[in-house]
Amino acid sequence: VARVHARIADRRRDVLHKLSTRLVRENQTVVIEDLTVRNLLKNGKLARAISDAAWADLRMMLEYKCAWYGRELVVIDRWFPSSKLCGACGMVREKLPLNVREWTCECGATHDRDVNAARNLLAAGLAASACGDGVRPQRESSRTGRSSVKQETQRATAGIPRL
Template sequence: SRPLPQGAEPTTVTVSRDAAGRWFVSLLVEETVTPAPATTNAVGVDAGITSLVTLSTGEKIANPRQERRDRARLARAQRELSRKAKGSANRAKARLKVARVHARIADRRRDFLHKLSTRLVRENQTVVIEDLTVRNLLKNGKLARAISDASWTELRSMLEYKCAWYGRELVVIDRFFPSSKLCGACGTIAAKMPLNVREWTCDCGTLHDRDVNAARNILAAGLAASACGDGVRPQRESSRTGRSSVKQEPQRATAGIPRL
């Protein structure tokens, strides 16, 4: 897909085929990535479903919903597959059609996430995100399909290695930080914030867009944690051994959040 770096010799060549029958040749080479020019910009990123991400600048990037766009085509291909006799050649052909639809969805999703993550890394010196527990969120039967289609975990993975490549800082704030319920103007924390509430007014009179307010709170918390230089999660008591344990993570990918 692109020329090898000048003077680079492949150390490993891997030939593979995916479920859709496509062949790939992967070349492993040593390459030095040039860090991006330094900038003073910083951005907080709030992940969502209607808007895939909302930035602390107020910009909302719509969720392309790649799986929903091809849902009818996928359902039709799966119905055709279910009608074929097991072990038959026609079933193998129908299975290949289903795999191709899945590959089309995955390719579009990956392409969109690559473009989004590259843009965020190039434009900002510091990127702050939340430590979402996607596995637990998928237990919500009504939103599981939409959450899987959003692929927040893959976006975070891309941000992690691209920040490392280009000399950026990725700060991940604690998952229990009340970014949506916290008023960015006065610091008051709302008692409840159901998912259907997209705008809310604080007791101080400030009208908040839920996602924009959350992104700005994420940025503020991330910058505060980054300034403290905390690269280790707080100690927690182990429920099995009774001994404290510390989870070590890279400085660029983890930061503790002070209690409010």
């Protein structure tokens, strides 16, 4: 049983290494969302799939590989309304339950929840990368005056090429 678990862990790690390396090599800027995996694991229906995906390991690999390859990793704050923000007009919906996978904005644009969130995260990450945070105007309906980019101090060795 231990060998089977070790083989599965090795395969998962191999897939994550290949994915993170491909993402970092093909893109100058990688944008990810800062998620609280611990809170997501409390959802009984999603917990197994989330833990199998090893999101924390993927983020760790992206962080150090971006530093190795000289790429930029932008981490968008978890409170940024990426799913609820209309990519066409910029309106933020009040509520959007998890079971709603597609929604239509008042402007007439129809959005797939995940595709819309990915586009909004990319736009926020590229804006933060190019001009600093706060490029998009804060909407009153976002209910947070927080930054879209997570403000973390970088390690002292971040960005220094290894010899």
